[in-house]
Each structure stands twice: as structure tokens, then as C-alpha cells.
Amino acid sequence: MRVLEIVAGAAALAGFVQADVPQLPVPKTCSGVGQITYAHTTSPGWSAMKIAGNLKQVRTIVWDPLGNMLVSEATKGISVHTFGADGCINSSKALISNVQLNHGLAITPDGKTLYVSSETRAWQYSYDPATRTVSGEKIVVNGMASGIHSTRNLLVVPSQPNMVLLQVGSNANIDTASANKATGRAIIKIFDMSKVPASGYNYNTDGEVFGYGLRNEIGFTADPNGMIWGVENSGDDLTRTNNGQRQDIHKDNPSEKLNFLGDPLKTRDVWYGYPTCWTVWDPTPFGTMKTGSQFVLAPNATANDASCASVTPPRLSFQAHSAPIWNTFDANATNMYVTFHGSWDRQPPTGFKVVQIPFTKLANGQYDPVAPPDSMTGYKDIFSAQDPTRCTANGLTQSNCFRLTAAAWDPAGRGLFVGSDNSREGEIYLLSPTA
Numbered sequence: 128m129r130v131l132e133i134v135a136g137a138a139a140l141a142g143f144v145q146a147d148v149p150q151l152p153v154p155k156t157c158s159g160v161g162q163i164t165y166a167h168t169t170s171p172g173w174s175a176m177k178i179a180g181n182l183k184q185v186r187t188i189v190w191d192p193l194g195n196m197l198v199s200e201a202t203k204g205i206s207v208h209t210f211g212a213d214g215c216i217n218s219s220k221a222l223i224s225n226v227q228l229n230h231g232l233a234i235t236p237d238g239k240t241l242y243v244s245s246e247t248r249a250w251q252y253s254y255d256p257a258t259r260t261v262s263g264e265k266i267v268v269n270g271m272a273s274g275i276h277s278t279r280n281l282l283v284v285p286s287q288p289n290m291v292l293l294q295v296g297s298n299a300n301i302d303t304a305s306a307n308k309a310t311g312r313a314i315i316k317i318f319d320m321s322k323v324p325a326s327g328y329n330y331n332t333d334g335e336v337f338g339y340g341l342r343n344e345i346g347f348t349a350d351p352n353g354m355i356w357g358v359e360n361s362g363d364d365l366t367r368t369n370n371g372q373r374q375d376i377h378k379d380n381p382s383e384k385l386n387f388l389g390d391p392l393k394t395r396d397v398w399y400g401y402p403t404c405w406t407v408w409d410p411t412p413f414g415t416m417k418t419g420s421q422f423v424l425a426p427n428a429t430a431n432d433a434s435c436a437s438v439t440p441p442r443l444s445f446q447a448h449s450a451p452i453w454n455t456f457d458a459n460a461t462n463m464y465v466t467f468h469g470s471w472d473r474q475p476p477t478g479f480k481v482v483q484i485p486f487t488k489l490a491n492g493q494y495d496p497v498a499p500p501d502s503m504t505g506y507k508d509i510f511s512a513q514d515p516t517r518c519t520a521n522g523l524t525q526s527n528c529f530r531l532t533a534a535a536w537d538p539a540g541r542g543l544f545v546g547s548d549n550s551r552e553g554e555i556y557l558l559s560p561t562a
């Protein structure tokens with residue numbers, strides 16, 4: 128299948144051309160919304176307020192071209208929210224009711240088409256931003272495998288909106304079968320939505336492979352050049368066996384990852400290492416290896432760390448067990464922001480925060496993190512549970528702390544919207560630069 132038929136004219140890059148959206152003030156509080164439920168710390172230079180509550184588990188936030196906010200609420204569906212002149216929500220309604228929806232939500236740059244996903248399917252809808260209504264429901268992808276990782280992230284390629292990226296995570300902590308791309312797991316595929324067969328695509332047999340060996344790439348976003356950056360949740364409970372000696376390395380390894388996934392119009396079939404090669408966070412157990420290096424769990428003469436040379440390593444590493452869920456750039460890609468859902472596989476717990484990754488534009492025009500790939504300090508907290516080491520994680524959505532998910536930079540200039548899918552209450556917080 129030849130998928131790349133460039134749509135005439137360069138479409139505006141979603142999230143970077145926002146001239147039509149009126150700018151809004153940062154509210155101090157919003158009537159009827161209340162305070163952020165959980166004890167938190169906001170870093171100097173930022174303010175934080177709760178802008179929406181009483182939602183189901185918030186997973187994804189996207190904006191339509193009029194600045195309306197569309198929210199994916201796991202086990203409920205998609206809601207849409209408008210804002211008043213004070214910057215607060217002034218109307219909310221259900222847009223799509225479907226208890227199977229659990230994360231994925233994407234919109235074309237013209238705002239006319241939505242994509243949503245469940246564990247096994249993706250649907251397309253026509254959307255009208257003026258009336259905030261959908262029509263023309265259509266199943267576009269079927270047959271995604273179920274498994275321990277149930278969310279299926281979606282992204283419309285901004286410069287070619289008929290192309291849609293759709294991700295499936297692994298079916299186990301170490302899913303050896305996923306090394307075979309035909310399993311359709313630990314993978315991101317790309318589908319041409321202008322040619323969907325009447326019964327929808329089959330995930331495993333149709334589409335093209337964008338990247339694989341991605342254990343669970345829950346969030347990905349485009350930079351202003353249209354290059355894709357994804358965040359990956361890596362393994363739990365890892366041990367390393369060297370010369371017959373088995374060592375528990377799980378507390379601070381492997382790293383969670385920020386992957387540069389490349390150009391969705393050109394890049395195909397790149398291997399990111401899973402389930403064979405893992406990334407060093409804390410180099411202490413690894414001799415001379417550095418943060419960002421690749422390792423295998425049980426090196427021997429034929430299969431060892433050097434065998435990972437064909438892996439595309441992450442561009443930046445995060446603390447093990449942070450559980451990054453979503454990433455987004457600010458208005459001119461000066462920084463990326465990542466939400467950390469927080470851990471169960473580490474004592475003391477970690478995560479439960481939003482971090483900022485400073486970016487730079489290189490001489491060749493590419494966007495790139497300021498920190499080198501072996502850095503352990505390439506990002507900093509801007510908003511955090513007051514004491515992440517005391518946050519519980521009973522199941523995926525229960526905690527005495529927020530469980531941060533969605534991250535979306537506001538086209539109306541108020542700052543960063545972040546979601547929480549704590550099952551007690553779905554909340555959305557607004558983090559605003561004060562400087």
C-alpha cells in the first residue's frame with residue numbers, strides 16, 4: 128500500500144497556529160469548581176488552579192479551532208466545554224457517550240473530524256465546532272488485541288490529516304511475542320483514513336508500521352515541524368543476571384523514555400528495543416554505562432548489551448516508574464511538558480507530577496531537548512503532589528494523590544491544562560506561567 132499522497136497545500140500545524148482563538152484571562156477560581164482536591168506544590172514561576180471537576184477519569188484533552196475543549200473521560204465518553212470571557216467553563220455537554228472509550232481522542236487541524244479509541248477499536252466522527260455536535264459514526268480500525276495495557280493512543284498527522292497514528296502497548300510486562308510486529312503489540316501503526324475499507328481496517332494486518340519495540344507509548348505529539356515525540360512506560364520488577372549473579376535493579380531502572388519518533392510522512396519500521404533492550408536510568412549497577420545506554424537482562428557471549436546497537440535509544444530518559452502519560456509543547460515549542468501518573472513498582476513511590484523539558488531549535492531547524500541523552504537532569508518539576516513518596520497507587524486510578532494524565536497547551540493563552548483520572552473525581556487543572 129502506498130499511503131503517502133500529500134494533501135494539497137500545507138495544513139496548519141495543530142496547536143501552533145491559533146490566530147482564530149480569542150485569548151482569555153487566567154481565572155483565580157471558577158464558580159462551582161472548588162479547589163484542587165489533593166495537597167500539591169507549584170514551582171516558582173507557575174500558578175495552579177482547578178478549572179474543571181466532577182468529570183469521569185480524564186485521559187486526553189484536545190482543542191477545536193474555536194478554542195472549545197474536548198475531553199476524553201475513560202469509561203464514559205467524550206465531553207465538550209466552552210469558555211466564558213472570564214476564562215472559566217461556561218457550558219459542558221456530552222459529545223460521545225461510550226463506556227468503552229478509555230483514552231484516545233484526536234482532531235484534524237480543520238476541526239471537522241474526530242477519532243476516538245477503545246481497547247479494540249477506533250472510530251471516526253464528523254464534528255462541527257460551531258454546534259459542538261458529531262455525526263457519521265464509523266468504525267475505522269478493528270481487531271486491536273486486548274491485554275494488560277488497554278489504552279490506544281491516536282494522533283492525526285498535522286500536515287497530512289488523512290494519516291492517523293494508532294498505538295497498542297504490550298500484552299505483558301515482558302511481552303516476548305511482541306518482538307514479532309504481526310502481533311500488533313508494543314507498536315505504533317499509521318493508517319490512511321481516506322481509504323478505509325467498508326468494514327474498517329484490521330489493526331494487525333493493515334496500515335504501515337511507524338515504530339515498534341515501544342512497550343507502552345501512551346502519549347505522543349507533533350513539534351512545529353511535524354516531527355513526532357512520544358513518552359514510553361518501561362518495565363517493572365527487572366533483574367539483571369551477569370555471570371550467573373542475579374541482581375534486582377528495579378528501583379531505579381529501566382528509564383522511562385522520551386522517544387524522538389521522527390517524521391510520520393517518511394519514517395517507517397524503526398525499532399526502539401522492547402522486549403529485548405532496555406534503557407539505563409541509574410548507571411550504578413552497570414559499570415561504565417551511562418544513563419540512556421541500552422542493556423539486556425541476561426548478557427551472554429552472543430546476546431549482550433552490544434547487540435542493542437540497532438536500537439534507536441530514547442532522546443531523553445526519565446526516572447524509572449514515573450509513568451509518563453502525555454506530552455505537549457508550549458506555543459512556540461520552547462518547552463515540552465510531561466505528566467507523570469506515578470508508580471506502584473517502587474518504594475518510595477515516584478511521579479505524581481508535571482515536568483518541563485527545555486527545548487531548543489537547532490541550526491538545522493530541528494527541535495531538540497536542551498539536555499544531552501545521558502542527562503539525569505534534563506527536566507524539572509513545575510507541579511507535584513506535595514510528597515510523592517506518600518502517594519498510594521492501588522490499581523491504575525486510585526490514590527490519595529492526583530493521577531495526572533492529559534497535557535494540552537491552551538490555544539487561548541492561559542497555559543497548560545492537565546487532567547487527573549483519579550477514580551474519585553476526574554479533574555482538570557490549569558497551570559499558568561506567572562513570569
Ligand SMILES: *[C@@H]1O[C@H](CO)[C@@H](O)[C@H](O)[C@H]1NC(C)=O
Pocket residue numbers: 209210211212217218
Ligand atoms: C460563554 O461565553 C462566550 C464568550 O463570552 C459566549 O459567547 C457564550 O454565549 C457563552 N455561553 C454560555 C452558554 O453562556
Ligand SMILES: *[C@@H]1O[C@H](CO)[C@@H](O)[C@H](O)[C@H]1NC(C)=O
Pocket residue numbers: 425426427428429430
Ligand atoms: C544468550 O542469551 C539469549 C537471549 O536470552 C539466548 O537466546 C541464548 O540461548 C543465550 N546463549 C547462550 C550461549 O547461552
Ligand SMILES: *[C@@H]1O[C@H](CO)[C@@H](O)[C@H](O)[C@H]1NC(C)=O
Pocket residue numbers: 458459461
Ligand atoms: C516563546 O514564547 C514565550 C512566551 O510567549 C516567549 O517568552 C518566548 O520569547 C518565545 N520564544 C521564542 C523563541 O519565540
